[in-house]
Amino acid sequence: MAHPLALSLLVLGLSVTPVLAAEQDPNTGFIIAPGWETVRNNCIACHSAALVTQNSGSRAHWLSMIRWMQDTQGLWVLDNNTENTILKYLSSYYGPKEDARRPALRIDQLPENPYRQSKS
Ligand code: HEC
Structure with a gap:
């Protein structure tokens, strides 16, 4: 009989995994979503799929690459x-990377400082 801990880990694993990651094709690593087979059929003849999946960008970026x-x-x-x-x-699943943090505002974009000393 299976160890009860193993069973609970199995149940936990099954219920948690799909939330964590999009399903990937085990052979290429491509995210399985509409169009992935077309990409596999056209984009891994000359180089590995990793060259594709490690890249990212807008539709225009991908088009320029093609x-x-x-x-x-x-x-x-x-x-x-x-x-x-x-x-x-590619632009949906390997789209532009967004910074976790927006860039700092320029000084002229900041609101007026209400605590500024008035010049007298
Ligand atoms: C006929 C051969 C061929 C096919 C098919 C091909 N590529 Fe490439 N690709 C290349 C070559 C050659 C390079 C340069 C490899 C290197 O730098 O080592 C490259 C490089 C790349 C790079 C990296 C570019 C960089 O800036 O480093 C990406 C991304 C890429 N290909 C995506 C794709 C996609 C998406 C497809 C399918 C539409 C595709 N490739 C199909 C030949 C091909």
């Missing part, structure tokens, strides 16, 4: 539908 590979690295022409699927997937 154009660069087409112009210089022998990436084939993608039909509109395929290209859109790829761009939508």
